[in-house]
Amino acid sequence: MIASIGSRLGQAVLVMLAVTAIAFVMFRYVGDPVAMMSREDASPAEKAELRASLGLDRPAIVQYGEFLGRTLKGDLGISFRNQRPVVDLLAERLPATLELVIVATILSLAVGVPVGVYCALKPDGALTRAIQTISLVGISMPTFVTGIGLILIFAVTLRWLPSFGRGDVVQIGGWSTGFLTRSGWASLLLPSITLALYQLTLIMRLVRAEMIDVLSSDYIRFAKARGLPPRYINFRLALRNALMPVVTVTGLQIGSLIAFAIVTETVFQWPGMGLLFIQAVSFADVPVMAAYLLFVGFLFVVINMVVDLTYTLIDPRLRTRRA
Numbered sequence: 001m002i003a004s005i006g007s008r009l010g011q012a013v014l015v016m017l018a019v020t021a022i023a024f025v026m027f028r029y030v031g032d033p034v035a036m037m038s039r040e041d042a043s044p045a046e047k048a049e050l051r052a053s054l055g056l057d058r059p060a061i062v063q064y065g066e067f068l069g070r071t072l073k074g075d076l077g078i079s080f081r082n083q084r085p086v087v088d089l090l091a092e093r094l095p096a097t098l099e100l101v102i103v104a105t106i107l108s109l110a111v112g113v114p115v116g117v118y119c120a121l122k123p124d125g126a127l128t129r130a131i132q133t134i135s136l137v138g139i140s141m142p143t144f145v146t147g148i149g150l151i152l153i154f155a156v157t158l159r160w161l162p163s164f165g166r167g168d169v170v171q172i173g174g175w176s177t178g179f180l181t182r183s184g185w186a187s188l189l190l191p192s193i194t195l196a197l198y199q200l201t202l203i204m205r206l207v208r209a210e211m212i213d214v215l216s217s218d219y220i221r222f223a224k225a226r227g228l229p230p231r232y233i234n235f236r237l238a239l240r241n242a243l244m245p246v247v248t249v250t251g252l253q254i255g256s257l258i259a260f261a262i263v264t265e266t267v268f269q270w271p272g273m274g275l276l277f278i279q280a281v282s283f284a285d286v287p288v289m290a291a292y293l294l295f296v297g298f299l300f301v302v303i304n305m306v307v308d309l310t311y312t313l314i315d316p317r318l319r320t321r322r323a
Helices: 002-029 033-037 044-053 060-072 086-121 126-140 143-157 182-215 218-225 230-259 262-267 273-282 286-314 316-322
Strands: 170-172 175-177
Touching (some): 002 060, 086 286, 143 182, 218 230
């Protein structure tokens, strides 16, 4: 186990070095920070002084070393648009995005796994065929179309839920949460359903396919021949083995939800990191864009490590092989 963790940490360091190199290239060569930060009537001497103060007159390799050192210290630069540290901006927007992703992930697992198991146990039922058809539509529908449709039905027509914003939030230390207010939950429902729909259908179809494959294996037939209860066979033996790929997909999808919640946050004007990134692209705010890339890369590295360690908890055979 220790050797496996050490190997994973080494790979994670190499991946993060590659991500920092890409972020530095974006930071250094996408746009001109001096032109964005200086006054319109600034003289060439003033621009040259600003360029020197930013360290942009030094060789690229020296700038990359300084950029890497600042990144390791948690200094991701100053936002061109907001004139504030990028770390502070990300810290403000992170709670909104994490709450949205947490609710979407729980919703997709709570619905996707049971529905997938049902479709696997009753593959020829009418309800199963209806669910398969609906899931095909759900997995093919663009996120922005789903979000606009939900707004049209539940916000405009029925007026049950708000169409944008995060609602009232409560500050707990440095963390802002909408979990403790009614308007926060009301504002959270539509974007979380929109964000969860693709992952829900993906998990449901994956659980169904894996369950059907496991139920046709030899050890399941042997368990049935021994007269073990169907509930034990289906949920203790079959489902546990079918969850292995689900863990992988769910882990990667959590990273994807955070990285690509941009569309959902834009449709619902959800004040998270995705909306911050869209605003940074609109104003060519390169430090925010580079910091977002670093955060997403680090997130995927951590999630992959957690997924690998979770395998050993689900499948005892992996613990035996590694031992």
